[in-house]
Amino acid sequence: MTSASEHLDPALRVEALASLLIDRGLLDQATIETFVKTYEQSVGPMNGAKVVAKAWTDPEYRARLLADGTAAIGELGFKGPQGEHMVVLENTPAVHHVVVCTLCSCYPWPVLGLPPNWYKDPAYRSRVVREPRQVLREFGLDLDDGVEIRVHDSSSEVRYMVLPERPAGTEHYSEAELAALVSRDAMVGVANVAVP
Amino acid sequence: MSHGGPSYLLDSAGPAAPPRDNGELVFAAPWESQAFGVALALHDAGRIDWEDFRQSLIREIADWEAAHPSGEGWSYYECWLRSLERLVSGTGLVAADDLRARRDELAARPAGHDHRHD
Numbered sequence: 271m272t273s274a275s276e277h278l279d280p281a282l283r284v285e286a287l288a289s290l291l292i293d294r295g296l297l298d299q300a301t302i303e304t305f306v307k308t309y310e311q312s313v314g315p316m317n318g319a320k321v322v323a324k325a326w327t328d329p330e331y332r333a334r335l336l337a338d339g340t341a342a343i344g345e346l347g348f349k350g351p352q353g354e355h356m357v358v359l360e361n362t363p364a365v366h367h368v369v370v371c372t373l374c375s376c377y378p379w380p381v382l383g384l385p386p387n388w389y390k391d392p393a394y395r396s397r398v399v400r401e402p403r404q405v406l407r408e409f410g411l412d413l414d415d416g417v418e419i420r421v422h423d424s425s426s427e428v429r430y431m432v433l434p435e436r437p438a439g440t441e442h443y444s445e446a447e448l449a450a451l452v453s454r455d456a457m458v459g460v461a462n463v464a465v466p
Numbered sequence: 467m468s469h470g471g472p473s474y475l476l477d478s479a480g481p482a483a484p485p486r487d488n489g490e491l492v493f494a495a496p497w498e499s500q501a502f503g504v505a506l507a508l509h510d511a512g513r514i515d516w517e518d519f520r521q522s523l524i525r526e527i528a529d530w531e532a533a534h535p536s537g538e539g540w541s542y543y544e545c546w547l548r549s550l551e552r553l554v555s556g557t558g559l560v561a562a563d564d565l566r567a568r569r570d571e572l573a574a575r576p577a578g579h580d581h582r583h584d
Contacts, residue, residue, distance in 0.1 A: 278569055278573060280497050280501075280541075280543070280544055280547055281495070281496070281497035282569060282572050282573060283547060283551070283569060284497045284500045284501045284504070284547060285497075285500075285572055286565060286568040286569040286571075286572050287504060287547075287550065287551060287554065287560070287565060287568075288500060288504050289568065289572075290560050290564060290565060290568050291504065291508070291554070291559070291560065294560070296508070296511065296513055296559060297504065297507050297508060297511065297513075298507075301503075301507040301510065301511070302500065302503035302504055302506075302507045303503060305502070305503045305506040305507055305510070306493075306499045306500070306502060306503040309492060309502070310492050310493070310499070351506070351509075351516070373524045373527070373528075374520060374523050374524045374527055375523075375542065376520075383492070384492050384502075387494075387542070390542040391537075391540065391542075392527075392531050392537050392540060393537055426516075426517060426520055
């Protein structure tokens with residue numbers, strides 16, 4: 271009985287867990303749904319893109335962002351669970367940063383939302399540490415051999431976000447136009463920002 | 467952002483699951499979003515400590531990876547759910563026996579009851 275119940279459909283197991291907690295007054299379904307809706311709809315990489323665009327256009331903000339990521343990101347109103355201890359890594363022509371969580375799935379929710387499947391996948395988590403250049407190539411990012419790749423392991427103590435390089439030819443773009451160019455993948459470090 | 471979409475993302479393991487657009491589905495199935503929401507709501511209500519949950523998740527993922535070297539059958543939210551079950555019974559919020567009894571009760575519902583098995 272015990273082992274059979276371990277292998278039940280996960281949908282049923284979640285239902286059992288949630289219904290028991292709700293019956294005992296430890297939880298309510300409305301709160302559960304509020305969290306789900308928030309992360310499905312309101313929190314996502316568009317937040318991080320605004321941070322990046324502001325850093326590209328406002329040198330003082332950029333300096334604050336690199337000095338204290340959590341505070342500078344908080345200035346734009348992005349805070350909350352998994353948004354503490356933010357460190358922003360600036361890509362340069364010589365150094366490219368890429369972020370992973372080797373143990374689980376630590377990720378800066380307030381600026382990037384919930385991580386994509388590939389970020390949580392055992393293959394990405396182990397391979398990007400061992401062979402970052404090859405993994406980036408599989409993402410379509412072929413860096414010159416002269417570019418140093420630094421892999422950063424996110425944890426509960428430090429959560430990383432990449433500040434990508436601003437692409438050439440965007441000198442006249444507004445902050446909003448710049449933000450529209452910035453992808454989630456660029457802020458994890460598996461892509462660069464390009465002008466379409 | 468759409469949701470309740472197809473379940474093709476459920477087993478997107480493989481050596482290099484392709485990168486996707488920013489509009490990727492956050493949850494591949496309703497039970498995943500419910501498991502996510504239960505953990506956040508328990509933490510928000512002060513019932514669980516997030517770092518305890520994270521450590522529990524790290525252990526589940528490490529155990530799964532040790533038992534499945536090929537990576538076949540990977541499901542992040544199954545690890546999430548197991549770590550949540552373990553934490554909730556470990557801290558005494560819900561006794562493991564009560565959880566089993568509730569599962570058996572739900573599993574014994576008459577056929578035709580709509581719960582997906584994919």
